[in-house]
Amino acid sequence: MVAELIKNKQDLYDTDYNLWVLETVNKLKKRDLDSLDWNNLIEEVLDLSRRDKRKLESLLMRLIEHLLILRYWDSEKEINRGYWQREIINFRKQIKRILKDSPSLKPHLKDVFEECYQDGRDIASQYSQLTLDTFPEKPIAPFEQILDENWLP
Secondary structure (H helix, E strand, O other): OHHHHHHOHHHHHHHOHHHHHHHHHHHHHOOOHHHOOHHHHHHHHHHHHHHHHHHHHHHHHHHHHHHHHHHHOHHHHHHHHHHHHHHHHHHHHHHHHHHHHOHHHHHHHHHOHHHHHHHHHHHHHHHHOOOHHHOOOOOOOOHHHHHOOOOOO
16 A cells, blocks of 8 residues: 555655655655655745744744733733743743744744734733733834843833
């Protein structure tokens, strides 16, 4: 059965992704370039960059959400401050690690900062049940300060 799947590389990609990856790695190790499924391999490599971008965007939104909640959700501040601060530290460290591995992604993160801020603002409003107007439309701090491990609002 596996041999049948391997014969048709397009079908293998569609029917057993894990096996396709293992076979592709095996072919690359052997330098068997002629039998590679080039179209899907190129798509997968491009998708690696898209995944890191999406992960960074998600982390930045969550970071902004928690910074806003820490700053503006006064009725819950004393009870939840430690949790929110721990989450803020966690998100910053994850962002820092990804940017350390791929510094070329930092300009992308700067480019989507405003959009991530608005999304984080919306999520903070939904989570806290505070009105969206509670949170400023303009970012509460510049991009670099949002990432600064020593800054809290």
